[in-house]
Amino acid sequence: DAGVIQSPRHEVTEMGQEVTLRCKPISGHDYLFWYRQTMMRGLELLIYFNNNVPIDDSGMPEDRFSAKMPNASFSTLKIQPSEPRDSAVYFCASRVSGGPYEQYFGPGTRLTVT
Amino acid sequence: GIQVEQSPPDLILQEGANSTLRCNFSDSVNNLQWFHQNPWGQLINLFYIPSGTKQNGRLSATTVATERYSLLYISSSQTTDSGVYFCAVEGGGATNKLIFGTGTLLAVQP
Numbered sequence: 001d002a003g004v005i006q007s008p009r010h011e012v013t014e015m016g017q018e019v020t021l022r023c024k025p026i027s028g029h030d031y032l033f034w035y036r037q038t039m040m041r042g043l044e045l046l047i048y049f050n051n052n053v054p055i056d057d058s059g060m061p062e063d064r065f066s067a068k069m070p071n072a073s074f075s076t077l078k079i080q081p082s083e084p085r086d087s088a089v090y091f092c093a094s095r096v097s098g099g100p101y102e103q104y105f106g107p108g109t110r111l112t113v114t
Numbered sequence: 115g116i117q118v119e120q121s122p123p124d125l126i127l128q129e130g131a132n133s134t135l136r137c138n139f140s141d142s143v144n145n146l147q148w149f150h151q152n153p154w155g156q157l158i159n160l161f162y163i164p165s166g167t168k169q170n171g172r173l174s175a176t177t178v179a180t181e182r183y184s185l186l187y188i189s190s191s192q193t194t195d196s197g198v199y200f201c202a203v204e205g206g207g208a209t210n211k212l213i214f215g216t217g218t219l220l221a222v223q224p
Contacts, residue, residue: 031210043200043214055210089155093212101145101204102162103212108155 002026004106006092012112018080021109024073025094033093033103034067034077043091049075050097082113116141116206120199120215127191127222135186135218137201145204145212146177148186152197160186160199191222 005024013019025032033048047057052069060067064083069075079086089110093103117140127133139146148160161168161175163184168175172191177184188195198217204210 033210033212035212042216043202045211048210050210091157100162101164102147102159103145104159105149105157108157110155 004092004094004104006090006106006109008109009107010110010112012114013082014114015083016081017113018078019082019086019111019113021077021090021092021111023075023077023092023106025075025092026104027073028096029094029104030072030097031095031103032069032075033095034075035091035093035105037089037091037108038087046077079111082111084113087111087113116143116203116213118201118203118213118215120201120218122218123216124219125221127220129191129193129222129224131191131222132187132189133191133220135188135199135201135220137184137186137203137215139182139184139201139203139205141182141206143179143203143205144209145202146184147202147212148175148184149200149202150195150197151200151217157200188220191220193222193224196220196222 034046037043046059049069067077089108091108092106095103119138150158165179172189174187200217202212202214
């Protein structure tokens with residue numbers, strides 16, 4: 001299996017621009033998670049989906065952030081407008097339902113907002 | 115919510131040495147994972163170990179769920195073991211949320 005795929009791997013953008021991060025979960029996994037890693041806050045869950053439906057978005061920092069999962073093999077995390085404090089590494093993870101509960105992480109997208 | 119504490123916060127080893135990393139958690143868990151974040155930032159799954167003991171080469175892990183801790187053992191360390199080791203748990207009534215510890219920064223010197 002190819003594992004969780006994320007793109008782009010690196011993104012540099014200017015403040016105010018829209019940023020879209022993409023994720024393809026492992027085939028057959030019906031849970032998808034978006035995490036963010038910063039020096040100040042460590043690794044934290046932003047939102048997760050089950051069967052393409054957002055279940056818990058309580059970790060999304062503010063309305064500038066949105067996430068979608070139009071089908072079982074694709075999800076996006078969008079930031080509009082971006083700000084320098086959004087600079088972080090964004091990880092996508094997936095797992096199967098019913099156990100085991102092990103989550104598999106993608107390589108991450110390193111976002112820099114100048 | 116559930117709290118996760120890792121120790122030590124950082125560790126320097128000479129190549130070939132052994133080490134033990136600890137993860138304490140504050141509630142019952144249905145998922146516990148150990149990760150290695152390499153210098154390139156990738157999170158590598160080491161173990162899925164909500165209870166019991168597992169071994170994979172030079173690495174092994176033990177979780178004592180009743181006492182709410184997990185240990186990661188690294189034997190005969192190599193420079194490629196350098197990086198940050200994270201423990202992450204899911205439980206305490208908050209399902210599907212992996213809560214990460216603050217990590218142990220390991221540096222293995224040649």
